[in-house]
Amino acid sequence: MPHPDSFGVLIVDDEPNIRSGLARGLAGDADRVETAADASEALAKLESEDFPLVIVDVRLNCGMTGIELLQKIVHARPQTAVIVITAHGTVETAVEAMRAGAFDFVLKPLDLNLVRQQVRRAREHFDLQMENHRLRSRLVDSGEMSEIVAGGAAMQDVFRQIRQVAATEATVMIHGESGTGKELIARAIHDLSDRQNGPFIAVNLGALPETLLESELFGHEKGSFSGATRQKPGCFEQATSGTLFLDEVTEMSAKSQVDLLRVLETRGFTRVGGEQLLQSDARVVSATNRPVQDLIDDGTFREDLYYRLNVIPIELPPLRGRREDIPLLVEHFLEHFCTRHRREMKRLSPEAMQTMISAAWPGNVRQLRNVIERMVITAAGEVIHENELPSELRQKTEPVHALNTSVVALADAVEACERQAITVALEASDMHREKTAKALGISVRTLHYKMGRFGLH
Structure with a gap:
């Protein structure tokens, strides 16, 4: 049984040479390619497994026409994309196909490169749908209402960036106004990464006074200060093998910025009141709602720390x-x-x-x-x-x-x-x-x- 996220293409054409030629030509653009000689065979295959893309010739000699097959597919499987093959000069047929719900059309004689471009476009559309579904499902499963709705181009672009960066170890800085969902994006990066089974630790640096920030990030030893009645691991320690999300990172004091930069450069830190050098491989994702370049220009945020944090920037658009x-x-x-x-x-x-x-x-x-x-x-x-x-x-x-x-x-x-x-x-x-x-x-x-x-x- 094919994986539900696999991109399969079904080619429907009554000419064996076209079926076999397209199948060979598209083998590198799909996870699997299958063929059918007529509409009945195509519908039987669509009943038994999912094909995100069907390529069908308008002129099928056996029984049902390509347009009729298109209409049946659109009615029964509205998520399936259909590319229609039509003879050169029959623009009316192409228009009819598009009105019936075709994803695109291609004219004969077939240009394989053009067909491959259309298939890649259909695959990109399919991948975005799957990514949208996975991101929202993970948030719903975790008890959160998914606020990552990607109906328009702006958020689709954010989804592309999430998909590109999730599989890497690069530090990410999310830029966006308050209320745009920066932590949701950070969680999505974590959930789609190889660290998804590790912890996701979030800390709001703007909500912590400087006297507590060092202890919160790096932990402390028992007796290191008044009230430290036990040893406490910090966020870097807790996030080992996972992701550490630093929200409002630009609110840190000058000293805390130096401490954070040192950890990012060496991966080493000590607990407050301790001497043992500890290591953390936590991936750092940070966020800010302030214009960082202005803060750098006026000397309130370190430029070298910014470059460490902002390896991959993601800009979250405001709702307007x-x-x-x-x-x-x-x-x-x-x-x-x-x-x-x-x-x-x-x-x-x-x-x-x-x-x-x-x-x-x-x-x-x-x-x-x-x-x-x-x-x-x-x-x-x-x-x-x-x-x-x-x-x-x-x-x-x-x-x-x-x-x-x-x-x-x-x-x-x-x-x-x-x-x-x-x-x-x-x-x-x-x-x-x-x-x-x-x-x-x-x-x-x-x-x-x-x-x-x-x-x-």
Whole structure:
């Protein structure tokens, strides 16, 4: 049985030479490549295993046409990408295929390099979907609501960086405003790394007075200062074989910066009041919400420490810079808090959603989460109206009307995709709601709500 994350390609063509030629040519671009001579064989293979990509010729001589097969695949497996092969000059057919849900099309005579480019693009799309799912699943499994929603290009770019850096040992510095989810990104890096079975230790350096910071980071020996009644390991010691997340790292004093730099350079440290040199292989991920270069220029942060910490920088956009994700975040938090507080499922009116999209969001995702929880508890009906939103939210909006139209359109598209996915899942389970909810990865309660909302009862 293929691994669920493997990228398999199914080639459907009634010409043996094209099937075998494409299979050989694409062998290096997929984890596995299989072929089918007609639609019936293709559907049988799709029933027995998943293929993230199907390449199908429009003209299949046996029974079903390529367009008909495309429509069946899109209906039964909406996550599967389909590239359609069509004869040169039949632009109308290509347009019909795209309208029917094709991922892309390629004209005959086939240019193998062009086909390979399209396959790589489909694979990148598949990899991003898998990464999104893995990151969110790990956060949900750990009891956290996933705030890493990657609907738009800004967060997809962050996901690419996480995937690239996770498998390395490089130090990472996450830059972003308060409330953007910097610790969630640090946890995602840890969870996707070879250190995932080791500890993840987080410490907020801005919340600790200098007198306690050294002990917190490096530990202390019994009797080393008043109140030190026992030996205590520090964060570097606790994070050995794992990841140490240093939040608000730019708030450290000059002395603490020197101490941290020494550990990063030598991996060695001593506990407060101790003499034994200890070693830690903890991977360091740090974060700041301040402009580091300004701090370096005014002498409050060491440039050499910055270069040690900032080997791989990750820039987290503020919520106002990723407004296309707001409808998705709203949906996630509504479901989460309606379940937590045992409320009937709620939704935002179009006007309320428009206000949410236009709001300034100085507190970013943390503020949005807080607003949704408040609305779930205080809003009277199933629909949350604009006048029920916090007054400060309605008063502080930004001029993003051109973007709003596209984001609201995105929200409508998300609803359409949801409705289609639920319809397909209900049909596949013969309207068995528990099986449908399990297949969709949602609760039965949420399924009931969405079925009523979309008129699917």
